[in-house]
Amino acid sequence: MSPCQTFIETLRSRGFRITPQREMIIEAIAHQGNHVNADELFALIQERTHAVNIATVYRTLELLVEQGLASRIDLGEGRVIYATYQHGSHIHLVCRQCGQVLDADQEMLSAFNQQLQSNYQFAADLQHISVLGLCLDCQTK
Amino acid sequence: MSPCQTFIETLRSRGFRITPQREMIIEAIAHQGNHVNADELFALIQERTHAVNIATVYRTLELLVEQGLASRIDLGEGRVIYATYQHGSHIHLVCRQCGQVLDADQEMLSAFNQQLQSNYQFAADLQHISVLGLCLDCQTK
């Protein structure tokens, strides 16, 4: 079953209605695979049909996050992206200069996570953390 | 020399004009010592005088950041705080539930920082990073 079908079935089984709009949105985000922001997703859908409103895109993304099927990642400076959970956990390395987003191995933070727990009793949510900095290209410029 | 005086002298030496508004704003943020957001800072100043406009607060904070005297920290979900550099480097632990911000020792990330550099050639800006999660109180609720 494609990830897209899985999402739809999950929502249906939880009593949500599957509208053509939701199908389009889920298909777009799942098929795209990578992180997207609401505008990009909306633009992607507009290429095929104008029958989906931007408000519906926001509402559907919110639903996916609430239902644990996607995560909302706040990159700072007002930039917010969404990623479905087919796309595993990782760290987002966001270039302050060019805006590029690199993915890094989540494992690098496991020691840190344990220290936060033992030293500060803080349960960090590191599933999709983001770190600002400079990518290689922008360091040399 | 108080940190507040230092900031003022630094700005003056770089050719910026010291207006009563800037003095008030700098005094408020430096005296407060901790992180503040623009609204809180504005409210703090309003307690003493109404002669400072919110736009000026934003412009002055921007100036302090540009001039390397303060940092702007994006906590996600639209929350932005500012801290002057008298307030050393540290990690911000932001509780997703109650919004409380705890400070943690910056040192915990040094190994991670090196790995980012060697494995991804990414120069992370970890001066004032923020991590979302749940604080002890909210974990037990």
Place this chain on the structure above:
DNA sequence: TTTACTGCAAATAATTTGCAAAACT
């Protein structure tokens, strides 16, 4: 049939900006 979902347009909220007046240096 029932009531969840959608589109639309207006509301938010936090920040930014244009411009003429005020005020540092």
Place this chain on the structure above:
DNA sequence: AGTTTTGCAAATTATTTGCAGTAAA
């Protein structure tokens, strides 16, 4: 005097919301 800086109000931008109509189940 000559610019910088300020206040004010309007613009921005991304997102949210109210509400009446539409359509899944």
